[in-house]
Amino acid sequence: MRITRVAAMATAAALSLTVAACGGDDNAGSGSSASGIIGKAQSSKKLVIGVKSDQPGLGLQTGSTYEGFDIEIGKIIAKGLGVDESGIEWKTTVSANREPFIQQGTVDLVIATYTINDERKQKVSFAGPYFVAGQDLLVKADNTTITGPESLDGKTVCSVTGSTPAKRIQTDFPKAKLQQFDAYTKCLQPLLNGQVDAMTTDDIILAGYAAQEQYAGKLKVVGKPFSTEPYGIGLKKDDVEGCKKINEILTAAAADGSYKAAWDKTLGKSGTPAPTLDTSKLTHCPA
Numbered sequence: 339m340r341i342t343r344v345a346a347m348a349t350a351a352a353l354s355l356t357v358a359a360c361g362g363d364d365n366a367g368s369g370s371s372a373s374g375i376i377g378k379a380q381s382s383k384k385l386v387i388g389v390k391s392d393q394p395g396l397g398l399q400t401g402s403t404y405e406g407f408d409i410e411i412g413k414i415i416a417k418g419l420g421v422d423e424s425g426i427e428w429k430t431t432v433s434a435n436r437e438p439f440i441q442q443g444t445v446d447l448v449i450a451t452y453t454i455n456d457e458r459k460q461k462v463s464f465a466g467p468y469f470v471a472g473q474d475l476l477v478k479a480d481n482t483t484i485t486g487p488e489s490l491d492g493k494t495v496c497s498v499t500g501s502t503p504a505k506r507i508q509t510d511f512p513k514a515k516l517q518q519f520d521a522y523t524k525c526l527q528p529l530l531n532g533q534v535d536a537m538t539t540d541d542i543i544l545a546g547y548a549a550q551e552q553y554a555g556k557l558k559v560v561g562k563p564f565s566t567e568p569y570g571i572g573l574k575k576d577d578v579e580g581c582k583k584i585n586e587i588l589t590a591a592a593a594d595g596s597y598k599a600a601w602d603k604t605l606g607k608s609g610t611p612a613p614t615l616d617t618s619k620l621t622h623c624p625a
Contacts, residue, residue, distance in 0.1 A: 472563025
């Protein structure tokens with residue numbers, strides 16, 4: 339009888355270990371998903387989001403505060419993932435460190451005027467695009483002579499030395515006079531003073547400058563883009579479910595008005611109406 343009781347206890351212990359082992363497998367599975375953006379958001383209620391800090395209207399840091407359209411998009415994504423605004427850590431990124439920051443886990447997401455292209459897709463995944471930018475022109479608000487890039491013959495156009503927008507002016511519009519500085523901000527005063535006729539870079543960045551309080555009503559974006567720059571939300575390359583979830587959140591934001599509200603709060607101050615987010619093109623997640 340004693341032997342039977344001991345055997346029964348041993349059997350129960352074995353079953354208990356088996357159940358525990360099965361539970362361990364489930365947790366391992368949860369741990370695996372927790373390595374993705376969805377799992378981290380659920381478990382920690384925190385996210386680190388890489389953003390620009392020097393682009394008015396998009397990602398601008400003042401003290402410890404960040405503001406702009408990209409910041410508002412980050413808040414929408416975080417909320418959709420179950421993370422409160424207080425759980426977001428904003429981390430300044432520059433163009434050169436966006437992929438390394440994602441790959442190394444320094445940030446969970448990058449929302450920083452981050453153009454989706456094939457080279458970058460070899461290293462990271464992209465949700466979106468949440469906005470399709472294009473090179474455009476910023477002129478004085480009362481300028482009626484520059485209506486697009488075809489109006490630039492003989493005009494002086496300001497851009498940044500070595501930038502893609504500057505190179506495009508040189509190659510595609512050689513009759514324009516190109517004035518180059520090492521920062522876009524250095525183009526603004528010459529534009530206001532009439533020393534240059536236009537400034538050029540991505541339209542959304544130009545809208546950000548035009549939306550600044552000191553330039554309100556003084557500058558305008560021409561609104562005739564002549565390139566295509568789809569801005570995506572970068573995350574780890576293997577996080578397919580996270581990518582799909584972010585696209586779902588963007589689709590919902592387009593439908594419930596929060597996308598438009600994000601624009602109106604930031605870049606809308608430039609007088610540029612909110613774009614329509616084409617959710618049919620949110621197809622950049624890996625298969």
